[in-house]
Amino acid sequence: MEPYTRPFWESLRDGTVLIHACESCDERFFPPSPICPHCHSTDVDWAETTGRGTLYSFTRTHATATAFDDELVIGLVELADGPKLLAPIDASYDALEIGDDVRIEAAEYDVEHDRGWLEGYPFFAARPLD
Amino acid sequence: MQMYIIRSGLLYHIVPDTTTPAVAGIGTVPNGTHSVPERDLALRVVRDALEDASLELSTVDGLYMPAPRPWTPQGFFSTYLLHVLGLEVDRSLEVSTGGTSGGNAFHSAVSDIRDGTVETALVLAVERNSIVETTGPYFDYILKSFDAEFESPIGMTVPAAYAQSMQRYAYEYGIDRGDLADIVVKNRENGAANPNGLFDESPSRDDVLDARLIADPIRLFDCPAPCDGAAAILLTADDVDESSSPQIAVDGTGYHHTASHFLMSRETSITELPAVRRAANTATDRAGVSIADIDVFEPYAPFPHIEAIVTEELGLAERGRGVDACLEDHTAPDGPFPISPSGGCLGRGHPPMVTPLLNYVEAVKQLRGTASTQVPDAGRVLTTAEHGHVNGVTATVFATEV
Numbered sequence: 001m002e003p004y005t006r007p008f009w010e011s012l013r014d015g016t017v018l019i020h021a022c023e024s025c026d027e028r029f030f031p032p033s034p035i036c037p038h039c040h041s042t043d044v045d046w047a048e049t050t051g052r053g054t055l056y057s058f059t060r061t062h063a064t065a066t067a068f069d070d071e072l073v074i075g076l077v078e079l080a081d082g083p084k085l086l087a088p089i090d091a092s093y094d095a096l097e098i099g100d101d102v103r104i105e106a107a108e109y110d111v112e113h114d115r116g117w118l119e120g121y122p123f124f125a126a127r128p129l130d
Numbered sequence: 131m132q133m134y135i136i137r138s139g140l141l142y143h144i145v146p147d148t149t150t151p152a153v154a155g156i157g158t159v160p161n162g163t164h165s166v167p168e169r170d171l172a173l174r175v176v177r178d179a180l181e182d183a184s185l186e187l188s189t190v191d192g193l194y195m196p197a198p199r200p201w202t203p204q205g206f207f208s209t210y211l212l213h214v215l216g217l218e219v220d221r222s223l224e225v226s227t228g229g230t231s232g233g234n235a236f237h238s239a240v241s242d243i244r245d246g247t248v249e250t251a252l253v254l255a256v257e258r259n260s261i262v263e264t265t266g267p268y269f270d271y272i273l274k275s276f277d278a279e280f281e282s283p284i285g286m287t288v289p290a291a292y293a294q295s296m297q298r299y300a301y302e303y304g305i306d307r308g309d310l311a312d313i314v315v316k317n318r319e320n321g322a323a324n325p326n327g328l329f330d331e332s333p334s335r336d337d338v339l340d341a342r343l344i345a346d347p348i349r350l351f352d353c354p355a356p357c358d359g360a361a362a363i364l365l366t367a368d369d370v371d372e373s374s375s376p377q378i379a380v381d382g383t384g385y386h387h388t389a390s391h392f393l394m395s396r397e398t399s400i401t402e403l404p405a406v407r408r409a410a411n412t413a414t415d416r417a418g419v420s421i422a423d424i425d426v427f428e429p430y431a432p433f434p435h436i437e438a439i440v441t442e443e444l445g446l447a448e449r450g451r452g453v454d455a456c457l458e459d460h461t462a463p464d465g466p467f468p469i470s471p472s473g474g475c476l477g478r479g480h481p482p483m484v485t486p487l488l489n490y491v492e493a494v495k496q497l498r499g500t501a502s503t504q505v506p507d508a509g510r511v512l513t514t515a516e517h518g519h520v521n522g523v524t525a526t527v528f529a530t531e532v
């Protein structure tokens with residue numbers, strides 16, 4: 001059995017952010033799942049996005065798990081296509097404001113954190129758009 | 131007698147409980163650092179609760195507790211404890227649902243007493259945070275509570291989740307970040323008066339706003355301080371009257387979990403906590419009262435904006451006005467709806483598995499008239515416990531028996 005989310009990571013490596021679309025209720029959702037969390041239909045499929053969205057909220061940590069830098073800028077991104085997702089923000093904390101235009105893009109993952117079967121795949125980050 | 135309520139235009143049939151559980155006894159140790167095994171803390175609070183209730187240990191036929199944290203040296207804790215106590219029970223369980231673990235353990239005991247499965251339930255919680263390195267292993271453990279594939283690799287922390295709801299709350303409602311500090315000061319002042327609390331004094335508003343950053347804009351005193359603690363509560367069927375302490379009825383319980391995990395809400399803003407509203411409504415309906423009938427609130431509110439939002443969800447303040455409720459002293463011990471006169475987890479320290487039970491203990495003390503910051507003539511108290519970013523909530527109504 002294949003991990004259900006593998007197409008997300010394969011596509012991300014090729015530069016496209018995928019989410020999920022429900023053919024029954026037409027909602028878009030994330031994370032990808034074979035059951036729509038809005039109407040519980042199983043008539044769901046992958047949908048391409050531009051990765052573009054706006055910053056819904058954000059923070060900067062000053063201490064976290066061992067493998068990570070103490071200071072991490074993290075935010076919630078509301079994609080133009082609907083769902084929100086949490087992402088590292090590739091920007092200085094002081095430069096950010098809620099509502100900023102950002103884009104989710106593939107990002108090299110160099111933290112010594114065990115991602116299991118995803119070792120070797122890129123992760124993603126939100127980058128501000130000018 | 132048939133009982134009905136009308137909600138949202140629909141008629142609901144209420145099946146009355148045949149038995150209303152009562153709190154027969156309580157036992158706690160002060161929040162702090164305890165350099166003895168969890169076993170010793172557990173046995174101490176069990177002994178004290180039995181003494182408070184004037185009950186023999188042999189009457190206990192149910193044991194309910196939050197599952198001890200993974201760094202607790204003793205595994206299979208409830209089984210081990212039954213052996214040490216020489217106690218046979220008809221039900222025992224360890225619950226693991228984050229911050230609601232103690233609440234769900236307590237509610238399970240309440241259900242079992244209501245339906246007659248057990249007659250005397252021992253609800254117990256014990257936790258030592260002084261034995262875990264907060265700089266490494268604790269954060270590694272916390273990381274696993276986020277989406278392991280899409281969120282944990284970011285390096286998330288619990289304050290980093292609450293920081294984003296604080297940031298958004300201030301943005302949506304134009305909240306002055308400085309005003310949130312007054313909620314911390316109110317709770318720390320109440321906590322300083324609580325002999326079982328962690329702190330002897332309160333920081334000033336400026337101290338709160340100048341403290342070191344934890345996750346912007348959350349600073350040190352905005353966070354509940356992890357500590358060691360333990361509590362035991364004995365519940366009995368109300369027709370069993372063997373105790374010498376005044377009995378307090380558990381009049382209503384409610385639980386709700388929204389379809390969200392930490393910040394991943396869909397239709398609802400992260401500045402709303404609908405599970406609080408739903409659980410509290412269920413608990414007050416079951417108790418046959420409304421929020422206006424509650425004299426004291428002891429919620430599980432681990433950050434100041436969460437207390438403000440809980441105030442809104444309970445209908446005590448309009449959306450976005452929860453901070454004003456504190457600024458205008460409405461939530462003070464002598465205000466119209468006192469919130470956390472015990473200090474709550476911000477003011478008295480926070481062993482998360484124990485905190486829900488400490489809220490129950492404070493409810494019992496208010497109703498006995500023995501609280502450290504007593505609300506005069508308190509007759510009903512509502513407490514909550516929450517899971518994660520308050521998407522799962524237990525609510526409990528306690529009342530003096532009349």
